[in-house]
Amino acid sequence: MKEDFLHHVWKFLKFNTSSLETTDGVSLSIVQVGQHNLNAGPDFFNGQVRVNDQLWAGNVEIHIKSSDWYAHRHEEDPAYDNVVLHVVWEHDVDVFTKDGNPLPTLVLKGRVMKQTLDAYHQLFGIKKQWINCEPSFDTVDSFTISNWIERLFIERVETKNKLLLSLLSDSKNDWEALLFVLLCKNFGLKVNGASFLSIGQSIDFSVARKCAATTKSLEALLYGQAGFLQAEMDDFYFSEIKKEYHFLKAKYKLDNTSVIAPKYFRLRPPNFPTIRLSQLAGLYAKQKELFVSVISAKTLEEYYAIFEVSASEYWDTHYNYGVISAKRKKKLTKDFIHLLLVNTVIPLKYSYAKYQGKDISEALFELASSIPAEGNSIIKKFNALKKVANSALDSQGLLQLKNGYCDKKRCFHCAIGNSLIGK
Numbered sequence: 001m002k003e004d005f006l007h008h009v010w011k012f013l014k015f016n017t018s019s020l021e022t023t024d025g026v027s028l029s030i031v032q033v034g035q036h037n038l039n040a041g042p043d044f045f046n047g048q049v050r051v052n053d054q055l056w057a058g059n060v061e062i063h064i065k066s067s068d069w070y071a072h073r074h075e076e077d078p079a080y081d082n083v084v085l086h087v088v089w090e091h092d093v094d095v096f097t098k099d100g101n102p103l104p105t106l107v108l109k110g111r112v113m114k115q116t117l118d119a120y121h122q123l124f125g126i127k128k129q130w131i132n133c134e135p136s137f138d139t140v141d142s143f144t145i146s147n148w149i150e151r152l153f154i155e156r157v158e159t160k161n162k163l164l165l166s167l168l169s170d171s172k173n174d175w176e177a178l179l180f181v182l183l184c185k186n187f188g189l190k191v192n193g194a195s196f197l198s199i200g201q202s203i204d205f206s207v208a209r210k211c212a213a214t215t216k217s218l219e220a221l222l223y224g225q226a227g228f229l230q231a232e233m234d235d236f237y238f239s240e241i242k243k244e245y246h247f248l249k250a251k252y253k254l255d256n257t258s259v260i261a262p263k264y265f266r267l268r269p270p271n272f273p274t275i276r277l278s279q280l281a282g283l284y285a286k287q288k289e290l291f292v293s294v295i296s297a298k299t300l301e302e303y304y305a306i307f308e309v310s311a312s313e314y315w316d317t318h319y320n321y322g323v324i325s326a327k328r329k330k331k332l333t334k335d336f337i338h339l340l341l342v343n344t345v346i347p348l349k350y351s352y353a354k355y356q357g358k359d360i361s362e363a364l365f366e367l368a369s370s371i372p373a374e375g376n377s378i379i380k381k382f383n384a385l386k387k388v389a390n391s392a393l394d395s396q397g398l399l400q401l402k403n404g405y406c407d408k409k410r411c412f413h414c415a416i417g418n419s420l421i422g423k
Contacts, residue, residue, distance in 0.1 A: 001089055004412040005120050006062045006108060007043060008421060010087055011036055015111040023066075023091050023105040026052050034060050038413070041079045049085050051104050058084035066105060067093045119421045123411055130381060131406040133420055138386040140416050145388055148415035149397030153368065154361060156400035160347040161354065168351075170201065176291040177205035179348060183283070186343045187276045191267055195260040196276070199225050202259050207252045208284070215312050218281035220244035225256045226277065228321070235322040237314045269319040275330050278311035283332075294345055295352060298363065300370045303345065307337045338371050342392050368393035378402050 009015055010033055020028040027050075034047030042059035049056050061083045063069060068088075074080040075098070086095055086105040095103040123132050131137070164178065171177035184200030185193050202225050211217040223229055224245030233239070248254060262273035269275070286309055287293055293306050311330035319325055332340075346364055353360040371392035373379055379395045382388055382402075389395045401414070411417030 001064055002124065002409075002412075003062060003064055004410070005124075005421075006064070006087065006089060007036065008412045008418065009108060009112055009116065010044070010060070010062055012422070014113055014116045014421075015108055016113070020106065022051065023094075023107060024102060026104065028085075028104065028106060031055065042083055047085065049104070051085075056084040056104075058082040060085045060087060062087045064089050065093075066091045066095055069095045069103075116421060123417065123420060124409075131402070132409065132411055133416060134385060136420050137382075137416070140386075140419050142388075144415055144419050145386075146394075149388070149394055149401070150365065151415075152397035152400040152404075153365070153393050155404070156396050157347055157350045157364070159400075161351045164347055164351045171205065174205060175348075175352060176209075179291045179294065179344075180205050180208060180284075182344045182348060183280060183340070186340055187280045188262070188273070189271060189276075189339070191265075191271075192262045192273055192276070195226075195262045195273070198258060198260045199256075199262075199277075202256050203254070204252070207248075207254075211248065212281075212284040212288075215278075215281050215285040216241070217244060217248070218284055219278055219312060221248055221254075222277045222281055223274075224249060225254065225259055226262055226273065227256060227259060228262075228274070233322050238321045269325075270330065270333075272319050274318075274320055275311050275315055278315050279309055279330065279332055282309040282312060283307065295349060298367070300341075300367070303341055304334065304337060307332050307340060338392065339374075341367070341371055342374070342396060365393060368396065374399075 013030070013033065017030060020030070022028050029050045031048035031050060032046070034044030037043055037045050043062045044060040047058065047060040049060075059080070059082050061069070061074065061080060063072075063086070066086065066088045069075065069086065070093070074083075075096075081098055083097075083103065086103045088105060088107055089109050091105060091107050095105065097103050122136065129135075133140075164182070167181055168175070168178045171181060181197060181200035185197035188194070188196030199222060203221065208218065208221065211221045220229075220241045223241060229238070229242040229245050264272060267273075284290060287306060290306075294303075297303050297306060309332055315330050317324055317327050346368060349360060350364060369391045373389040373391055373395040376395075379389045379398055382398050389398055401416075405411070405414045405417075412421070
């Protein structure tokens with residue numbers, strides 16, 4: 001038995017409420033179950049109950065056993081002084097208020113509806129499942145799932161907002177500088193995200209802005225900070241870039257001792273850090289007011305135009321310095337642009353709007369709905385249970401569902417879990 005289950009039973013009155021009595025035989029009736037508290041303190045605030053026809057208003061605390069009151073040391077915590085009802089599954093010890101009176105206690109065991117208990121055991125009784133509701137997920141109506149996914153999408157963006165606010169502070173509250181470090185991080189993808197972020201943070205954005213006058217200058221800055229220009233090599237372009245970096249390093253007193261070295265291991269050549277950093281340089285050389293463009297754009301087509309960039313010409317025949325490969329233009333693919341929109345643009349637009357006191361949730365829903373769903377293993381698994389991910393809005397919501405609810409067994413805080421228990 002989980003305490004969260006008892007919260008659900010109390011919150012939705014999933015038990016026989018007729019002829020209620022406290023453990024000492026006093027008549028009891030429920031006027032209001034109260035407001036569910038998900039933070040520290042009593043489980044429900046502002047509940048109302050009648051005990052022997054006397055109306056009591058206060059908090060409600062819920063435990064598996066009455067003795068949990070003492071196990072959790074609530075008798076020492078003033079936050080529990082205003083508890084007017086103790087709701088338990090089993091009563092194994094009397095609990096007293098701070099002035100020595102018995103705390104009214106209601107036992108739920110034997111009163112919970114059978115179908116509710118059966119649904120609970122089905123949800124939590126089967127072991128070694130990918131998610132608790134795996135056998136029943138496809139029975140949940142699509143309306144419930146889609147509404148919950150929209151809420152989870154915003155919840156996920158809000159979680160990212162906390163990181164953005166921290167990075168904004170590090171960037172001296174310069175939103176353009178924030179966009180730069182975000183793009184650095186996300187051009188690195190999962191393997192080199194931390195490395196590219198450290199590169200971006202090692203460069204004052206005012207320096208990056210000046211170097212963005214030409215792709216070559218910004219490439220030199222990024223490659224030098226990444227530590228790619230330390231070797232000696234018989235390659236004209238490498239020599240030119242290295243010479244440019246030494247000039248920039250002396251001019252701007254650059255330091256890269258805190259930079260995490262980029263990795264090549266298990267990367268496909270199009271994702272090599274050399275290619276991604278050149279594409280990033282090309283983006284800033286092309287878009288002189290990138291932050292304004294990103295914030296102003298609304299449609300997927302507008303974003304395709306913004307991010308229509310390639311690595312510099314040298315990389316048409318290279319993936320690394322000095323090693324010639326078959327000629328191929330290294331453009332940003334639409335799939336990569338979609339990742340940038342999901343991981344950079346949407347969180348940035350949300351944070352900037354919130355900073356201005358605006359709500360642009362509907363606009364973000366529209367943009368995310370126009371982006372194809374991600375194809376990672378989590379999304380594929382959900383779609384195998386029931387086809388629910390049709391867009392990035394869906395896939396981002398499902399990632400939040402898996403990581404924030406399923407993995408943490410928070411089924412009673414989940415609309416899908418509540419729907420199944422409600423059946």
